[in-house]
């Protein structure tokens with residue numbers, strides 16, 4: 001066996017492991033994201049076990065760091081990482097290029113190892129999407145705590161007046177969720193909500209309908225477990241828009257991350273006057289999400305200023321509410337007290 005092949009495998013395996021470690025450290029210590037850390041760790045272990053199957057000793061013996069012409073060719077760019085995005089992008093690239101090199105060179109000696117490196121490379125593409133989306137979404141929703149769901153109301157003027165109150169109350173997100181209006185009326189309400197929210201800092205999400213979200217240039221869409229997938233919703237909405245997903249158990253929450261959702265609804269937490277449910281994952285589910293997920297998560301279902309402290313005690317500091325705000329005589333007072341409870 002040509003020693004140069006072992007030298008190449010040694011260098012590429014070190015590069016892959018190092019790139020993966022940088023990403024894992026960032027997600028673990030910088031983001032405190034247990035789920036993503038676990039996924040990255042599992043890829044690292046998988047990679048280690050494939051590398052072990054190759055002849056690691058021969059590979060190390062063939063190492064010639066001082067004779068490597070590449071060690072003195074480091075570009076300026078390699079020392080310059082101006083933000084988390086650059087740092088992660090560079091290290092995912094390093095990982096993927098190293099995996100490709102391992103795959104191509106392993107083909108010369110061990111086709112099973114080559115296939116394993118190929119699988120690891122595909123997994124790294126998915127992980128890149130999950131990590132980058134989660135961190136970007138955490139930034140997008142950094143100051144977002146109160147998400148209000150409203151229906152289309154009895155008329156356009158009544159609707160406009162409700163939206164005006166919610167904007168004065170500084171609701172962070174308003175979702176238009178109406179299961180009864182015909183499409184044209186729904187589009188008219190959505191257009192009105194778009195005009196009222198534009199430039200205010202309040203995000204505008206359409207429930208269920210990426211087509212309507214696109215028509216009115218909403219900020220995003222919210223989909224449920226039996227509706228369009230995140231990828232399908234993005235296909236309709238176009239790039240740069242938010243897609244949220246309802247989740248009712250921890251596996252659905254993990255799947256939403258793998259699908260590249262920007263946020264999740266987690267519930268139902270308590271019995272709700274807005275929608276009826278047979279099953280309540282409740283506070284236990286909120287605790288599970290808080291323990292391992294940093295993708296923005298909004299507790300939903302029967303949340304009011306009277307029980308919001310239980311939500312924060314479960315580790316969730318964002319809520320999506322409907323009844324407690326829309327039926328209040330003073331929506332602003334409710335939003336203010338929710339906000340101070342969530343901040344506490």
Ligand SMILES: Cc1ncc(COP(=O)(O)OP(=O)(O)O)c(N)n1
Nearest residue numbers: 207222223224225246265298300320
């Ligand atoms: C923020 C948020 N979370 C959950 C839901 C519920 O969505 P879904 O399960 O699709 O049910 P419907 O709202 O469509 O009845 C939501 N709308 N928003």
Ligand SMILES: Cc1nc(C(=O)O)sc1CCOP(=O)(O)O
Nearest residue numbers: 267268272274301302321322323
């Ligand atoms: C629409 C909806 N979805 C839920 C879920 O758990 O997925 S709970 C819910 C109702 C939210 O309204 P309220 O604050 O009035 O209970």
Ligand SMILES: [Mg+2]
Nearest residue numbers: 208223224227
């Ligand atoms: Mg829905």
